[in-house]
Amino acid sequence: MNKTIEQTTVNIPMRPPLSVIWIYACGQLGWSLASYGVGSLLSYFYMPPEDTASRTLFPSYIPTLSFLGLTLLGLISFSGRLFDAFIDPFVANWSDKMTTSFGKRKTFMAIAALPLAATSYAMFHPMTEGVSVTNALWLTAVVFVFYVSLAMYMIPYAALISELGHVGSDRLRISTIISITWALGFLIGNTTPALQGFFESKGDPSVWAFQKTVGLFALLSVVFLLVPVFFLDEKKYALQSESHENFIKSLQSVFQNRPFRYFATSYLLYWLALTFVQAGIIFYVTLLLGLDKSYATYFGIGSFFTSFLFYPLMGKLQAGFSKKTITLVAFLTFLVIFAILLLPLEGIVRFILVTVLAAFPLATFGILPNTFVADCIHKNEALTGKNQAGMFYAVAAFMMKVGISLANLLFPSLLVYGKSVENPYGVQLTVVAAFVFCTAGYFVFRKYEE
Numbered sequence: 001m002n003k004t005i006e007q008t009t010v011n012i013p014m015r016p017p018l019s020v021i022w023i024y025a026c027g028q029l030g031w032s033l034a035s036y037g038v039g040s041l042l043s044y045f046y047m048p049p050e051d052t053a054s055r056t057l058f059p060s061y062i063p064t065l066s067f068l069g070l071t072l073l074g075l076i077s078f079s080g081r082l083f084d085a086f087i088d089p090f091v092a093n094w095s096d097k098m099t100t101s102f103g104k105r106k107t108f109m110a111i112a113a114l115p116l117a118a119t120s121y122a123m124f125h126p127m128t129e130g131v132s133v134t135n136a137l138w139l140t141a142v143v144f145v146f147y148v149s150l151a152m153y154m155i156p157y158a159a160l161i162s163e164l165g166h167v168g169s170d171r172l173r174i175s176t177i178i179s180i181t182w183a184l185g186f187l188i189g190n191t192t193p194a195l196q197g198f199f200e201s202k203g204d205p206s207v208w209a210f211q212k213t214v215g216l217f218a219l220l221s222v223v224f225l226l227v228p229v230f231f232l233d234e235k236k237y238a239l240q241s242e243s244h245e246n247f248i249k250s251l252q253s254v255f256q257n258r259p260f261r262y263f264a265t266s267y268l269l270y271w272l273a274l275t276f277v278q279a280g281i282i283f284y285v286t287l288l289l290g291l292d293k294s295y296a297t298y299f300g301i302g303s304f305f306t307s308f309l310f311y312p313l314m315g316k317l318q319a320g321f322s323k324k325t326i327t328l329v330a331f332l333t334f335l336v337i338f339a340i341l342l343l344p345l346e347g348i349v350r351f352i353l354v355t356v357l358a359a360f361p362l363a364t365f366g367i368l369p370n371t372f373v374a375d376c377i378h379k380n381e382a383l384t385g386k387n388q389a390g391m392f393y394a395v396a397a398f399m400m401k402v403g404i405s406l407a408n409l410l411f412p413s414l415l416v417y418g419k420s421v422e423n424p425y426g427v428q429l430t431v432v433a434a435f436v437f438c439t440a441g442y443f444v445f446r447k448y449e450e
Contacts, residue, residue: 016164016237021177023231024164027109027157028178030224032185034120035150037214038077038143039404040278041192043412045124045210046073046139047419057206061126062136074412076140081405084147085398088155089251092394095156103234105156105163105390110229112152117222119146121215151397153225158393162374163238171374172318172367176311179366183304185224189217190300193282193293253380254395260376262448264399267369269441271403273334274365276434279411280427287424288431289347299355306359307366314367323368324450330364331442333357338435342428369396372448 016024048057063072070078091108098104123142126135161178165171192213199209255261277284285295317326340353377392410433417426 013166013235013237013239015166015170016174018173020232020237021164021174024160024174024228025178025181026224026227027153027229029181029185030113030221030227031116031150031154031157032182033188033217034116034185034221034225036186036189036192036217037120037124038080038146039275039408040189040281041124041214042073042077042408043279043415044282047071047412047415058210059129059207060131062139063131063133070409071412071416072136074409076136076143077408077412078405080140080143080147081401081408083144084151085401085405087148088151088394088398088401089391091151091155092159092390093251095159096390101235103232103238105160105238106229106232106234108152108156109225112149113222113225113229115145116149116153117218117225119143119149120221121211121218124211124214155390155394155397157228158370158373158397159389160234160238161370161393162377162389165374166239171371172315175367175370175374176314178370179363180308180311183307183362183366185221187300187304188220190281190304191297192217194297197294251391251395254391257376257380259449260373260392260395262444263369263372263376264396266441266445266448267396268399268403269437269444270331270365271400272407273338273434273438273441275404275407276411276430276437279407280430280434283415283419283427284341284431285351287419287421287427288341289351291347291351295351299351299358302355303358303362306356307363310360310363311367314363322450323371324445324448326364327368327445328442330361331438331445333361334438335435335442337361338431338438341431 045058046060046062095104095108098107100107102110119142123139123146126132127138128134161171161174165174192210195213195216196206196209199212200206204212281299282293282296285291285299286293289295314326337354337357340350340357343350345353373392373396377389380392411430414429414433415426417429418424419426
């Protein structure tokens with residue numbers, strides 16, 4: 001009993017005003033932009049789409065080896081993500097137990113910001129010209145350092161959602177705002193083809209134009225990563241308590257939460273499907289819809305701004321529907337989108353339909369998952385007296401990253417079956433795979449008890 005009282009004795013902080021939440025949300029924009037390349041551009045740079053003459057936009061840099069049908073690029077991406085997923089809980093437990101006057105979460109964020117931004121650029125800067133094992137080893141090393149940095153920043157950062165959100169309405173507001181800044185980061189990253197094209201029009205070779213683009217994004221990301229480090233007063237606004245749980249007990253406690261297990265599993269499947277779309281958008285636009293690569297940027301801009309229509313409505317929707325119902329509808333909407341990509345309609349018609357329909361599920365999955373996790377954290381703390389915010393978000397991030405890892409492993413492997421205008425079969429297979437994963441996510445989430 002005394003131990004429980006000791007763990008839950010805290011100084012009551014102030015509820016953060018809107019200005020403080022925006023300061024916090026800048027960090028989300030930073031890591032969203034920094035991580036865009038590894039999630040959406042690796043296949044584009046190292047396995048670029050082919051034109052009608054089977055020519056590629058970029059030269060080859062790593063061997064086109066495959067093992068059991070899995071490409072070397074896919075194995076590098078998968079192993080990096082899987083490593084990242086497994087270190088998340090360790091970072092979370094370390095962060096939960098951290099005691100420092102600077103801030104238990106901000107300490108990790110400060111250490112990780114610069115290497116996270118730097119490696120987001122370095123992974124697209126091969127060491128040598130042409131195909132080389134050296135390039136493959138360099139890419140592997142950079143990807144691993146990137147994911148360590150991402151875990152060091154993202155997990156403590158995510159724990160602040162529940163610690164700054166003292167009540168349910170605050171958590172919804174925080175989640176809504178950081179989903180906006182995440183989308184802004186994704187939107188900026190999605191302008192890569194357009195900005196690359198601009199540099200090419202000025203005479204830059206394709207490789208240098210692409211590298212200049214990701215380099216600019218890396219510089220921008222580090223600025224936003226450091227905003228909450230320098231300007232967020234964690235001690236003043238974050239509701240925190242000391243934690244003395246060891247790693248194993250803390251992890252076991254999180255997985256014993258039955259509703260959270262269903263949420264986390266469906267979250268894995270959602271990210272598995274979404275990563276296929278993120279990695280495949282340029283392929284879908286150019287090979288399935290028959291449009292110019294710049295339409296990939298238009299998709300990002302269009303879906304981004306249309307999704308904003310649902311942001312202010314999310315609170316009102318929850319007045320008439322449960323968060324679970326809203327999320328299930330979002331899953332079904334994604335299924336419709338995947339089906340449209342394969343329909344025999346004009347490319348521009350399918351593009352408009354997909355762009356408009358994507359708004360609702362993107363808004364839903366951008367806002368609500370963080371509130372599901374935060375709700376589980378507060379209910380668990382009320383029942384047990386344990387502060388495990390970092391560990392809950394680490395497990396959610398673990399599931400997300402396993403989903404992304406599997407997508408990064410499978411997506412390039414499916415492209416082997418065809419990624420040209422004459423043979424888009426591999427690209428079509430990626431759409432079918434995303435449909436299957438999203439369907440599984442829908443049925444798992446139906447078991448979630450709100």
